Amino acid sequence: MALIRLTDVTIAFDGVAAVERVNLAVERGEYLVVVGENGSGKSTLVRAMLGLVRPKSGRIAYGDGLKKDQIGYLPQQTVVQRDFPASVEEVVLSGCVNRLGRRMAFGAGERARAAEKMRMMDVERLRAKPYRTLSGGQQQRVLLARALCATDSVLLLDEPVTGLDPDAAEELYAVVRALNRDHGVAIVMVSHDLHGAVRDAGRVLVMNRGVDFLGAPAEYLRRFERRVRA
Amino acid sequence: MARALAEFLGRKGGRARTIAVCGALLAALLALVLGNLPALAEMGAYLQYKFIQRALIVGALVALCAALLGVVLVLKRYSMIGDGLSHVGFGALTVAVSLGAVTAENLPAFLPEGFRQTAASLCAGISQSPLALTLAVVVICAVLLLRLSRSSRMRGDAAIALISTSALALGVIVTSTASGMNIDVYNYMFGSILAMSDADVVLSVALSVVVLAAFIALYPRIFSVTFDESFARATGLNAGFYNLTIAVLTAVTIVVGMRIMGTMLISSLIIFPALTSMRVFSRFRAVMISSAIVSVVCLLTGIMLSCLTSLPAGAGIVAVNLVAFAAFSLVGALRG
Numbered sequence: 001m002a003l004i005r006l007t008d009v010t011i012a013f014d015g016v017a018a019v020e021r022v023n024l025a026v027e028r029g030e031y032l033v034v035v036g037e038n039g040s041g042k043s044t045l046v047r048a049m050l051g052l053v054r055p056k057s058g059r060i061a062y063g064d065g066l067k068k069d070q071i072g073y074l075p076q077q078t079v080v081q082r083d084f085p086a087s088v089e090e091v092v093l094s095g096c097v098n099r100l101g102r103r104m105a106f107g108a109g110e111r112a113r114a115a116e117k118m119r120m121m122d123v124e125r126l127r128a129k130p131y132r133t134l135s136g137g138q139q140q141r142v143l144l145a146r147a148l149c150a151t152d153s154v155l156l157l158d159e160p161v162t163g164l165d166p167d168a169a170e171e172l173y174a175v176v177r178a179l180n181r182d183h184g185v186a187i188v189m190v191s192h193d194l195h196g197a198v199r200d201a202g203r204v205l206v207m208n209r210g211v212d213f214l215g216a217p218a219e220y221l222r223r224f225e226r227r228v229r230a
Numbered sequence: 231m232a233r234a235l236a237e238f239l240g241r242k243g244g245r246a247r248t249i250a251v252c253g254a255l256l257a258a259l260l261a262l263v264l265g266n267l268p269a270l271a272e273m274g275a276y277l278q279y280k281f282i283q284r285a286l287i288v289g290a291l292v293a294l295c296a297a298l299l300g301v302v303l304v305l306k307r308y309s310m311i312g313d314g315l316s317h318v319g320f321g322a323l324t325v326a327v328s329l330g331a332v333t334a335e336n337l338p339a340f341l342p343e344g345f346r347q348t349a350a351s352l353c354a355g356i357s358q359s360p361l362a363l364t365l366a367v368v369v370i371c372a373v374l375l376l377r378l379s380r381s382s383r384m385r386g387d388a389a390i391a392l393i394s395t396s397a398l399a400l401g402v403i404v405t406s407t408a409s410g411m412n413i414d415v416y417n418y419m420f421g422s423i424l425a426m427s428d429a430d431v432v433l434s435v436a437l438s439v440v441v442l443a444a445f446i447a448l449y450p451r452i453f454s455v456t457f458d459e460s461f462a463r464a465t466g467l468n469a470g471f472y473n474l475t476i477a478v479l480t481a482v483t484i485v486v487g488m489r490i491m492g493t494m495l496i497s498s499l500i501i502f503p504a505l506t507s508m509r510v511f512s513r514f515r516a517v518m519i520s521s522a523i524v525s526v527v528c529l530l531t532g533i534m535l536s537c538l539t540s541l542p543a544g545a546g547i548v549a550v551n552l553v554a555f556a557a558f559s560l561v562g563a564l565r566g
Contacts (some may be wrong), residue, residue, distance in 0.1 A: 050464040075458065083459055084305060087513040094454040098465040104447045130512035150465045156332025 001063040002027050003154050004049050004071075009058035011044055014227055018044045020209045021058070028064055028153065031180045033197045033217075036207035042190045043076075045207060046156050049188070065153070069098045072155040073146030076162065077139070084134065088142050089127040092118055093180045097147030099158075114149055120183075121145040121175065137168030141175065149177075154186040155179065161193050169196060176200070248565065252510060252520065256527045256559045259550065276537045284431050284450055285490055285543070286421035289529045291438035291500060292487035297525035298445050299480050302456050302505040310387055311375055311477065312497035314394035315368050315484050320493035321397030321404075322367035323360055323418055328408035330357030359429050365437075365485045371397070372481035376473060421492030421544030423533060434486045441479045448475070453514060490533075492544035499525065502551040509555070509562035528554050 002025035011019040019041040026032060026049075036042045047053045048060060051068055062068050072095075095117070096110040101217045118124040121141045126134065131142060140160060147155055157176070161169035179185045191197035198204055204220040206213040213220060243525070276282050303309055332353040334346040341349075356363050371393060378389035386390070405415050417424075426434070454462040455472045463469045480500070488496045503525035509519045532547030 019504075026326075047460075050460075052463055054459060069464075071464060073461050073464040075464075078458070080305060080307065081458065085508055085512045085514055085517045086453075086457060090453065090514050091457065094450065094457060094465075095465070095530065096452055097454045097467060100450060104449070106450055128513075132512065146461070150461075156464075162236045 001065045003062065003064050005059075005061045005063060006045075006049070007059045007061070009045075009048060009055045009060060011041070011048055011053055012056045017056075017209060019048065019055075020169075022207075022211055024205065024211070024214070026154065026186060026188055029180070029184045029186055031177075031200060031202040031206060032189070033203075034190045034205045034207060035192075035194055035197070036190065036212070040207040041209050042207040043158055046158055046188065046190050049156060058158075070151050070153070072149075072151035073153065074140070074143055074147050074157040074160055076158050084132060086131050087127065088118070088123055088129050088131055088134070089114065091131050091142055092123075092145045092149060095146035098150055110149075114145070117145040117148040120148065120179075135168070139168040139170055140168075140172055142166065144175065144179075148185075151185075152183075154188070157187065157189040159190055159192055161191070161196065167225050169193065173197075173200060248510060248561065251561055252558065255561070256524065258552065259554060259557075260527060260531050263425035269458040270454045272538060273363035273534055276534075278440075281424050281426070282533075284428075285428045286530065286532055287317050288426060288431055288434040288438075288486065289423075289490050289533055289543075290526050291435060292483060292490070293443075293503075294522055295438050295441040295445075295479070295483040296487060296499040297503040298518060299441070299476065299483055299527075300478055300502075301501040301507070301514075301521050302392075302452060303480065304501055304504040304508075305456050306476075308476075309497075309501050310390050311372070312480060312484060312500040313408040314375060314390035315372055315481055316488055316493045318371045318397040319364055319368050319485055319496075320418055321401035323366040323488070323493075324401040324405045324415065325413065326356050326360035326363040328357070328404050329353035331408055359427070359433075361430055361433055361485060361489075365482065368481040368485050369478055371398070372477040373474065376470065417492070418488075419487075419492050419494050420542040421490050421495060423490055423536065423543045426489055430489065437482050437486050441482055442463045444475065444479060452476070457514075490543055491543065491547065495544035495548050498548045498551060499529070502548070502555060503528070506551070506555045506558045509558040510565070524551075524554055524558075 004026040006024045009019060009022045016156055022045060032044065034042045037106055042212055044053060048055055050071055089148065092105055093110060093114045096113055099110055099113075100106070107175060109140075115124070116140050118127060121144050123138065123141050123145055126142070130193070131139065134142065144155075155176075161172055164172065173196050175187070176187055180187050180200070189197055189201075198217050198220065203215065204213070204217050205211065206220070206224070213223065303312060330353065332350055334343075334350040337346045337349060375390055375393060378393075451462075451472060453468055454465075454467060455469050457471050483500070484496050487499055491499055503521040504517070506524050507520035511517045511520050528550045529547050532550040533543055535541065535550065536543040536546040
């Protein structure tokens with residue numbers, strides 16, 4: 001059974017369809033890259049999988065032991081975060097908020113989990129550093145550690161390399177690749193950067209309100225090669 | 231000397247030293263007011279008075295609530311909500327007080343006698359303890375403002391300006407008709423430590439305790455919603471509920487605090503300590519703790535200043551906050 005299954009999903013804003021009749025299944029351990037032009041509905045699709053926007057029609061089901069609030073999410077950075085006073089540890093720990101249940105404060109379990117994810121993302125030595133003083137690449141790894149606190153099985157990344165320099169982008173791809181291969185975390189990545197993203201993907205989804213293409217990267221490159229080159 | 235201080239605050243072990251310097255700055259501020267003995271003796275005499283005790287207790291609690299909420303409001307770019315709600319508070323307060331002029335005789339004669347009696351005693355009750363009505367109105371407006379600012383048709387800041395100026399205008403109209411612009415209105419606008427009755431004190435303490443308890447109980451969730459609302463919602467937090475909670479708690483804090491601070495100046499109690507603390511500290515918990523301390527110290531200093539110099543309390547507190555802001559900015563700048 002798929003982790004996330006979308007059946008005939010249509011999403012509309014003010015009566016205009018942003019996503020139309022999409023059928024998609026995100027399988028355990030896979031690496032799916034979602035590409036498409038601006039306004040093609042790729043970010044909206046991811047936000048729908050997270051329950052942040054409600055589909056006008058169709059169904060989104062979570063299976064294979066995945067609960068709706070246990071998806072790791074790496075959102076696009078907001079203006080608020082850029083000068084937000086918080087330490088790396090505080091940011092990562094906030095990813096455990098879905099484990100609080102009815103409790104008021106984080107316990108030793110959550111702290112250990114946060115420490116483990118910081119080690120995985122190699123940001124442990126930054127734990128007491130202010131988040132706003134980190135480089136773009138470091139910030140993304142901190143936010144990845146936070147997302148990993150929230151999930152064991154699936155990460156949704158919304159344009160993760162936007163604003164990163166080429167080296168930092170390359171490093172981020174390596175980290176995501178390792179998460180997918182070594183830890184079996186399913187990846188759904190929305191991306192503008194066609195070269196870098198598609199290289200690691202197991203499947204590529206091209207959005208154009210509906211599903212324009214869904215298949216292997218080799219097939220995608222053959223069909224869309226001219227556009228990728230440009 | 232600036233260079234020596236900059237070195238003293240420099241990188242290694244900077245944290246403890248920063249805290250020490252900030253603490254010393256605040257202590258110096260307090261000492262500036264209490265420093266000379268005659269003033270201290272005079273202050274001691276003032277402390278005997280019940281109204282000073284009331285003002286200090288309620289003031290300290292309100293300062294604490296405002297400081298904690300302020301950090302969240304400033305970071306969420308909601309600072310103007312405090313200002314807007316305080317104007318609504320002014321409108322509601324003047325209406326509530328003016329209801330005291332309503333008697334069974336001056337209600338329309340076609341109403342049944344019993345109804346007129348009840349209405350008159352209800353109005354008298356409201357004007358006796360006007361905080362209750364004010365609280366209800368301001369909380370409703372807080373919810374309304376949040377709704378308005380989320381709808382795409384009207385920008386959030388525009389919606390706040392619309393509601394707050396309307397409420398202010400209503401307050402001025404009602405006061406002018408009922409009693410004219412008198413000393414009471416002056417006190418509402420600029421604050422007075424004489425304004426609290428015993429009933430007000432009980433209500434204020436109870437409300438402050440509720441705000442503090444709610445804040446502590448929800449701390450990790452409030453952090454999450456403030457830092458990243460999308461992520462918080464994706465991990466199952468009902469962000470709308472927490473935004474609403476923050477707005478309602480802000481409304482309560484403003485109503486409780488505006489008698490001392492004045493409606494024109496209460497919003498400074500919310501934004502100043504947060505901005506001051508963020509000049510120096512860059513961890514969320516540190517900013518919170520620093521805000522709470524800065525806020526309470528500045529408020530107590532301001533009230534004492536206003537006792538000794540007969541200035542309006544609100545203005546004195548804002549002035550002290552400004553000094554603290556400048557001092558913390560200096561520390562932040564020297565640390566680089």
